[in-house]
Amino acid sequence: MLSGGLAETPLHGGLVGPTFACIIGIQFRNLRKCDRFWYESGNPLIRFTDSQLAEIRKITLSKVICDTSDEVISIQRANFDIPDPFLNPRVNCDALPGVNLELWKERITCKVNDLSIETGDARRTSPCVMCTCTKEGPLCQSLKIENCFHLAQSFSRQAILQDHVCKVQCAFAFRAFPSVKTGENRIGFS
Incomplete structure (x- = not known):
């Protein structure tokens, strides 16, 4: 199988043929799917909020290099690609989007109408609405009134x-x- 995979013609834009591309793709999918701490997890106890995920997705390796280096003032937008004046221009580090860390601030209370609710607590905010304060914000639900x-x-x-x-x-x-x-x-x- 190894010799057959190595003998295949590489896919357009790739270094390996269709067999190895499939195997590598499956491996990376399984690594992500089985990692319970993967940042896009659906688990409500460890997942990031939608706004936190949006902040994570807008950061680039170029911005990470700018933020962690002492001497870098400008860098190309796509760091792994060759700089090109039109397709991949060099820009000042300040022009690259950063991460708003305020979104990771721990929520202690939620404010619903004029009522403060502690994180983890649930309170009635009106006669027929109950709100629970979660780390992502208030979660309100209608109550079914029996009588x-x-x-x-x-x-x-x-x-x-x-x-x-x-x-x-x-x-x-x-x-x-x-x-x-x-x-x-x-x-x-x-």
């Missing part, structure tokens, strides 16, 4: 009507029943 009358005992009529999720789920209760008793108060639904 609109119990909801009316905990929240005011105005708060329920201002919440679009509640309005959809409990509109029938506001039209069908004249009032609901809540402790000392009566809340009208007319």
Whole structure:
């Protein structure tokens, strides 16, 4: 197999033929797929956010060389290609995009409306919406209301009507029943 692979005509723009190109491609795919710390992982506990991935993807080897070298002032955009005034011009290091490290700052709290939620905690932000603070930001979900009358005992009529999720789920209760008793108060639904 080795001698047959070496005897193949190289692919256009490549150094190896179709057999070795396939083997090398499969190997690199498997390395990436099986690396649980690969930066594009789908695991929510170790993955980067979409904005962090966008920052990573915009950095180039040329910018890394500029940032880590003492004497380099200008460099070609594509570092592995020969400099060319038109196709691969030399540019100042300052002209190359850098990484915004603010996106990696640890989130301690999330702000939803005027409510602060600690990372990992979940709180009701309105009568029918629950938000959880994650390291990527707040994740809010609509609550399914089983009993609109119990909801009316905990929240005011105005708060329920201002919440679009509640309005959809409990509109029938506001039209069908004249009032609901809540402790000392009566809340009208007319």
